[in-house]
Amino acid sequence: MSNLLTEVLSPQELEQALRKIGAERYHNRHPFHHLLHSGALSLGQVQAWALNRYCYQAAIPRKDAALISRTTDRNLRREWVHRILDHDGWNGEEGGIDRWLVLTESLGLKSDYVISQRGALPATVFAVEAYVDFVARHPPVITVASCLTELFAPDIHRERISGMLENYPFINESVLVYFRRRLGQAPRDAEFALDYVKHHARTLAEQQGVLNALVFKCNVLWAQLDALYAAYVSPGHIPPGAFDPEQPPC
Numbered sequence: 378m379s380n381l382l383t384e385v386l387s388p389q390e391l392e393q394a395l396r397k398i399g400a401e402r403y404h405n406r407h408p409f410h411h412l413l414h415s416g417a418l419s420l421g422q423v424q425a426w427a428l429n430r431y432c433y434q435a436a437i438p439r440k441d442a443a444l445i446s447r448t449t450d451r452n453l454r455r456e457w458v459h460r461i462l463d464h465d466g467w468n469g470e471e472g473g474i475d476r477w478l479v480l481t482e483s484l485g486l487k488s489d490y491v492i493s494q495r496g497a498l499p500a501t502v503f504a505v506e507a508y509v510d511f512v513a514r515h516p517p518v519i520t521v522a523s524c525l526t527e528l529f530a531p532d533i534h535r536e537r538i539s540g541m542l543e544n545y546p547f548i549n550e551s552v553l554v555y556f557r558r559r560l561g562q563a564p565r566d567a568e569f570a571l572d573y574v575k576h577h578a579r580t581l582a583e584q585q586g587v588l589n590a591l592v593f594k595c596n597v598l599w600a601q602l603d604a605l606y607a608a609y610v611s612p613g614h615i616p617p618g619a620f621d622p623e624q625p626p627c
C-alpha cells in the first residue's frame with residue numbers, strides 16, 4: 378500500500394506521486410538485475426531468469442484481454458487491443474512472445490520446455506497469476522495504472538541491452554531484439570496510460586486505488602526477482618521441479 382492520501386491531488390501531483398513510487402520501488406533497484414546486467418551471472422543463471430520471465434511475457438496478453446473485458450469505453454478498448462497483438466503477433470508478423478523465444482532458444486533452452494512453464498519457480502507462477510487476477514477484479518482506471526511500471530521500463534531495457542551485450546559472450550544483438558522493440562512500444566503505451574489515469578482518477582478513492590495499484594505491480598515484479606535470487610544466487614535453494622542448471626531438462 379502506498380502512503381495514505383488526505384486530499385485529492387491535481388493531475389500533475391498524481392503524476393509526481395506515481396513517479397516517486399517508481400523511483401523507490403521499481404525492480405531496476407533489485408540486486409538480481411545488477412548481477413544480470415553487470416555480467417556476474419553464469420549461463421545457467423541467465424537461463425533461469427529468461428525462462429521464468431517467459432511466464433510474465435505469456436501472461437501479459439491475458440491480463441490485457443481481462444482489462445478489455447471490463448471496460449465499456451470503446452476508445453479504451455480500441456487503444457488497448459494493439460498491446461495484445463504486440464505480444465501475440467498479428468497478420469503473419471511475429472510478436473513479443475516469439476522474440477522472447479528467440480532469446481531463450483539462443484540461450485540453449487528448448488521452446489517446448491519454456492512454453493510448458495514446467496521449470497518455472499512457484500513464486501513466479503503466483504506473482505504472474507496475481508497480476509492477471511488483479512486486472513480481472515478491478516475497474517479500468519485502477520488496472521490501467523497497474524501497467525504504469527512501463528514508464529520506468531525503457532531505462533532498464535537500455536541498461537540491459539548494453540550491459541548484457543558487453544558482458545556475456547553468449548549474448549548478441551539478435552538475442553536482444555525483444556528489448557530493442559520494447560524501447561519504441563513501452564513509452565507509447567506508458568504515455569497513453571499515464572494520460573488516461575490523470576484524466577480518470579478524480580476522487581480520493583480512485584487516486585488512492587491508482588497509487589496502490591502501482592505499488593502492487595512493483596511488488597509483482599520485485600517478488601519474481603526475490604524468488605530468482607533465493608533459488609539461483611543465495612542461498613541457492615531450487616524448489617522441487619524447478620529448472621536446475623546442473624541438471625538441464627531433457
Ligand SMILES: O=C(O)c1cc(C(=O)O)c2c(n1)C(=O)C(=O)c1cc(C(=O)O)[nH]c1-2
Nearest residue numbers: 437473523524525526527530533534559598
Ligand atoms: O524488462 C522489464 O523490466 C520489463 C518490465 C515491465 C514492467 O514494468 O511491467 C514490462 C516489460 N519489461 C515488458 O517487456 C512488457 O512487455 C511489459 C508489459 C507490461 C504491462 O504491465 O502491461 N509491463 C511490461
